[in-house]
Structures are given as structure tokens and as C-alpha cells.
Amino acid sequence: MAKAKQPQPLARPDVITRLRAYGRDHLRGLVFSLGKLYRQPFATTLTLLMVAVALALPACLYVLLNNLQAVTHKWEDAGQITLFLKINTNEDAIKKLRSRFEDHPKIETVEYVPADEALKEFRARSEFGQLLKGLQDNPLPPTLILTPAASAKDTNSLNQLVNDFRSFSNVEYVQLDMQWLQRLQAITDIVRRAISIIGAMLAISVLLVVGNSIRLDIENRREEIEVTKLIGATDRFIRRPFLYGGMWYGLLGGIIALLLVLIVLLVIKRPTQNLVGLYNSNFQLIFPSFRQSIVLVTSSIGLGLFGSWLAVSRHITKIEPT
């Protein structure tokens, strides 16, 4: 019986070599998985479009909402607080009040409309001007028109200011004609939440789409997986190209989604300009910023990786050579 000779086994590679091999395997997985996608153009295109549309929909809604908010923000600029003073307020008290508002940190400008001027204006502008002739006294109060500072233009601070001014002794009535803006803001809050929910649901659908593609890919390569397991491959080694496959779906799908968003914006650009032209506004459509684009693409990559990880962790350990 041949007992004497024992084959000299190959020395196990040292740590540095194994680390370099590890990097090499990663690079190979990256390129190999991209090649796989390229070699199945139809299936790949289908998956990428599903991913892209699912991401582009909430992204578009988000961008449009941002635009809507930019428009309403401009309208808020017009927000002024009108203070009707008590009819018999004397000039001294008015002067005091004016200087008080001029020093107020949250008030930008103060405009004073004396009662007689208000009456003149009313006569000039209103058909009811004739009616006033029958009155002995001027029924109109002196008025202060305040423009809030930019830092106090949100509804909360405006309401705060209005409440403060109401308690002033010579002030009869404070008017803030912004209720419709507040309602609009409430609606946009609802829409924002709806977009978050839609986005979350579509993110799940991206997970499922990528997970399913990777699962099919694993099924198609079942024999290859069995063979590599038989020659000593670890699950991690086998998993790698599939995870990279998911990453590619995410990256490419995210880029296509971004392009779709840009196309949508370009399509509505002209009609929007027509519309804002009718309102004499110089509003410009806001495109997604570089940062927002990066966020879109990286979250798409994350979803792709996670989706493939779900498929891989479920299916690869189950495939064993028989």
C-alpha cells in the first residue's frame, strides 16, 4: 500500500494576499454582475423601468410640492398687518405707537394713514363715497399698516404678532388677511404626508421588484451555485455578485428616475411660465438640487442592495448540492 508519499498541499495564502484577493473578488463581482445585466437587455430594462417609475412618481410629487410652496412663500411676502386704531386716538398717542412699531424687531416698515386721508381715499375709490357726505364726523379710524420682517413671515409668528397688537390700548381691530394662505399651508401639509406614504409604499415595491429579479437570477444559476459550493465556495463568495446586481439595479434605476423627473419638469416648464405670466409673476420652476438628486440616487442604491439582500439571504443558503 502506498503510504510513503503525501502530497505537498498548496500553502494557504497569507493575510495580505487574501485581502488583495478579497478586493479583487469584489471588483470582479461588480463588473461581472454588470455584465450579467448587459447580457439580458430585455429583462434588465424591464426591471430598471419598474424601479425608475416607482421612484420617479414620489420624486415628481415632491418636486412639484416644493414648487407650490415656493409660490405661496412669495405670496406671503405680501402679508401685511393692518391696525385700525380707536377713532379718538390723539396724535401723540399715534406718534408713540408708530415709534414703538418702528423699533419693533419683527416689523420692517410702518405706514401711517390718518383718518382724513382714509376718508379721501374712500371717497375717491368707492361708490359709497356720496353716503359719507351725510355724516358729520369721519367714521373712518386712523390706520397703521405694518410689514413684518422677513424673519416673522411664517404663520406662527404672524399670529403671535396679531395677538400682541390686539392687547395694545389704542388698537381697535387687527386684521391679517392671510387665512386662505393658512388653509393652503394646511393642505400642503396633508399632501406632504400623503407623498411620504406613497413614497414608502413605492419603496417597498422597489424592494420587491429588485428582490424578485435577483431571486429569478439565483434560480437560473442554481447549478452554478451548487458547483461553486462543491468546490469550497462560502455563501459570502456566492452572495457577492448577486448583491452587486441589486446595487446596479438601484443605481441605474435611480438615475433613470432622476431623468424622468427632469423630463416631467421640462414638459411642464412652458405651461407654468404661461400661467405665472398671467399672474405677472416672475416665478421660475425649481428643479431638484444636486443634493436632492444625490439623495434620490443613493436611496435607490440602498433599496436595490436591501432588496437583493432579502432575496439572497433567503435563497442562497437553501441551494445545496445534491
Next chain:
Amino acid sequence: MIELQNITKRYPENRDALSHLNLTLEPGEMAFLTGPSGAGKSTLLKLIAAIERPTRGQIFINRKNITRIPKRKIPALRRHMGIVFQDHHLLYDRNVFDNVSLPLQIAGYAQADINRRARAALDKVALLDKEHVMPITLSGGEKQRVGIARAVVNKPAILLADEPTGNLDPDLSAEIMQLFAEFNQVGVTVLIASHDLDLITRLGKRIVRLRDGKCVDTQDSNNNQYYEIMN
């Protein structure tokens, strides 16, 4: 090198594929496993490669008990074995060189070593000129030689083969068996399942006969000659 102690393997809803089987292969030994189909030849090889686990009994590889080896340690075990299959099990989406070098890639060798070792293995099976060819274009015998090159590329201590000549004509079969004998010459422990009795008796190695999951007869190379005379 390989030791099976009182091994029983029972598949669900089946009679025992192997029952109370004992078999020991010394380091550097070469043996054939033979018997009618269904005798348990493939099952025995699968137990050694930890593809299946025994229902009862103990298995030792290189004095290590692998009977209940945890799943995560199986890759390391298989890196010390070369396995050759009847239907080659080559990967058809890559060329011959990439097929042969795969075990080295998996084990994490440096690219230069991989190139050197893979070419040496291909040279050994006389297929160095086909390294860039896709496996689909190869003949049956060539595919089997690629499979053997892949099995020996990381210089395993153990070489297992399940009907490696099952689909080959007699001349090619002899050539393949000769190749296994050459690996055995340099000290590799070789266990080959084959029903080609004519061929394996000619090689003059130990023959282990299985029937109904039992070892019915084992001959070593000495009384093999006697067997040859008797036939």
C-alpha cells in the same frame, strides 16, 4: 485519511442506502468503489464530501471527525478535496481557464499563483492549448479532463470521483483512469466510484464492492492479480 465507521445512511421513506459500513483509506491509497447501481456508491462519496450526512456512524477525514461538521466549516473541508463528476459540472458561461482557476479564486490566492497553478493543472491534463476555449465546444473526454484539472488545481490531499468515465469510450476511459493513477503516484488519496470492472481491475488497485449498502468484498492490489487470473 478517510475513515468511515459503522455508517448507516437512510433517506426518508427509503430503505437504507448504506448500512453498518466500515471503510478505511490510508493516506496515499487509491481505491475503486464498485457494485450495481443503487448499491450506495454515490451516497458514500457524498458522505465523504459532506454533501449528505450519515444517519448513524462516524466519518473521519485526515483524523478529523466531520460527522456533524457545522455548515460554515464545510467550504474549508471541501477545499482539501477535489471532486470529479460524471457530468463534469463545468460552468458554461466562462472559458476553460476560468473554470479551472475557480477553486483558487475562491480560496483567495494571488493572481500570479492562480495563473501558474491553473496552467500547470491544464498542462497535466494536456489541455493547455485550450485554456481560452469555452467548455461547450469541447468533446466529452476533454470536458472530463477540464473537470479533473479543476479538481486537482489546489493540490488536494483527497480526490473523489463519481463515475468519471461513465460517458466515455474505453480508450478515453483508460486515459482518464491513468490520469487518476498519476495523481495517486504523487501521494494523493484517490477514491473512484466506477462500474467499469474490466478497466479498474487492469489498474491493479484496491477494489471495494458494495451491494445493498454493504461492503461485500474488498480486495487489495495483491489478490487483485489473482482476480485477474481468475477472469
